[in-house]
Amino acid sequence: DAKTTQPPSMDCAEGRAANLPCNHSTISGNEYVYWYRQIHSQGPQYIIHGLKNNETNEMASLIITEDRKSSTLILPHATLRDTAVYYCIVQKRPKGGSEKLVFGKGTKLTVNP
Amino acid sequence: DAGVTQSPTHLIKTRGQQVTLRCSPKSGHDTVSWYQQALGQGPQFIFQYYEEEERQRGNFPDRFSGHQFPNYSSELNVNALLLGDSALYLCASSFRGTSDYNEQFFGPGTRLTVL
Numbered sequence: 001d002a003k004t005t006q007p008p009s010m011d012c013a014e015g016r017a018a019n020l021p022c023n024h025s026t027i028s029g030n031e032y033v034y035w036y037r038q039i040h041s042q043g044p045q046y047i048i049h050g051l052k053n054n055e056t057n058e059m060a061s062l063i064i065t066e067d068r069k070s071s072t073l074i075l076p077h078a079t080l081r082d083t084a085v086y087y088c089i090v091q092k093r094p095k096g097g098s099e100k101l102v103f104g105k106g107t108k109l110t111v112n113p
Numbered sequence: 114d115a116g117v118t119q120s121p122t123h124l125i126k127t128r129g130q131q132v133t134l135r136c137s138p139k140s141g142h143d144t145v146s147w148y149q150q151a152l153g154q155g156p157q158f159i160f161q162y163y164e165e166e167e168r169q170r171g172n173f174p175d176r177f178s179g180h181q182f183p184n185y186s187s188e189l190n191v192n193a194l195l196l197g198d199s200a201l202y203l204c205a206s207s208f209r210g211t212s213d214y215n216e217q218f219f220g221p222g223t224r225l226t227v228l
Contacts, residue, residue, distance in 0.1 A: 043117070043203050043219025044156065087155060100146065100169055101205075101217060103155030 004088045009108040012082075018075040020107050022088030025069040031092050033064060035073045036101070037084040044087065044103075047073065078111045085109070115140075117206050117220035125226045126194050134189040134223045138206030144168075145187040146217065147179060148203040156203055162187050163209055191225075199227045 005023040012018040024033065035047040048055055048062045050071070055062045061074040075082055087106040091099055118137045126132050138145050144163045148156035158171040162181035181187045185206075191198055201224050205217040 041221075043205070043221055045219065046216045049216075085155075100158040100161060100171065101148075101156070102158065103148075105153075105155055 004090055004104055006086075006088055006104060006107045008105065009110070011110050011112060012075075012078045014080060014111055014113050015077055018078040018082065018109060018111070020073040020075075020086050020088075020109060021070065022073070023070045024088070024090045027068050027090050028092070031090050033062065033068075033071050034089040034091060034101070035060070035062065036087045036089065036103075037082075038087070038106070039081075039084040044101075047086075078109075080111050080113065083109060083111045117204055117218050119202075119204050119220040119223050121223060122221070123224045123226075125228065127228050128194055128196060130194050130227075131190065131192045132194060132225060134191075134202050134204075134225070136187045136189070136204030136206075136220060138185050138187070138204075139218045142206035142208050142218070143185050144207045144209045145181060145185065146205045146207070147187070147189045148205065149173070150201040150203060150222070152200075159189070194227045196227050199225060201225075 032049050032051050034049040036044040038044045048057055048060050050062045050064050064071045085106040085108050087103050089101055117139050120135045146161040147159040149159055150156040159173050160167050161169040165181045176192045178190045201222040203222045204220045207217045
C-alpha cells in the first residue's frame with residue numbers, strides 16, 4: 001500500500017472551512033484514497049473515499065489532483081465537534097473482501113471557537 | 114442498530130497474564146478486524162476474521178490469537194502479557210461483499226493496561 005504524508009496538526013476557526021492536505025505521490029492506478037477520523041476516546045469513523053474524481057457527501061468533500069499524487073479533505077463549515085485526528089489512507093481495491101487499513105499518525109485538527 | 118460493540122471498556126492486567134477481549138459486529142456484517150492503538154499512534158492491524166477463519170494477519174506475534182463465532186462475533190486473546198501490550202484495542206466490522214470500497218465500522222475500543 002502506498003504511503004501518505006500529512007501535517008501533524010492544523011487549526012481552524014469554527015464556521016470556517018477546514019482543508020486537510022495529504023500527499024500520496026507513490027499511489028498506484030488501482031488504489032483508492034480513504035479518509036477516516038478519530039474523535040478523542042472513540043474508534044475511527046469513515047468519512048469519504050475516492051479514486052480520481054472529486055467526491056462529496058454529507059460530511060465532507062474530497063478533492064484529488066489530476067495526477068492523483070495528493071488530495072485535500074474539506075470540511076466546509078467546521079464545528080467544535082470536528083476536532084479529531086484525521087487519517088488519510090491509500091488502499092488498493094478490495095478483491096471481494098475487506099482489506100486491512102494501514103493508518104499513519106494523521107493530522108490533529110483543532111477547531112477553535 | 115447498536116453498531117459495533119466491545120467489552121469490556123477497560124481492563125487492568127499484570128505481566129504474564131492472559132486476556133480476552135470481545136466484539137460484536139454491526140448488524141449485517143460478516144467480517145471482523147482487530148487493531149491495536151498505542152498512545153499517540155494510529156491503529157495497527159492485528160488480524161481479520163471471516164467465516165470463522167483468520168484471513169489476514171499483521172506483524173504481531175503468536176501471543177495474539179483470535180476466534181470468530183457462527184454469529185460473526187469475535188474474540189481477541191493475548192497470552193503472556195507484556196507492558197508493551199498496553200493499548201486501546203479496536204474492533205472493526207465490515208461486509209465482505211462485492212462493494213468496491215472498504216468502509217469499516219469501528220467500536221469504541223477496549224483500553225488494556227498491563228502493570
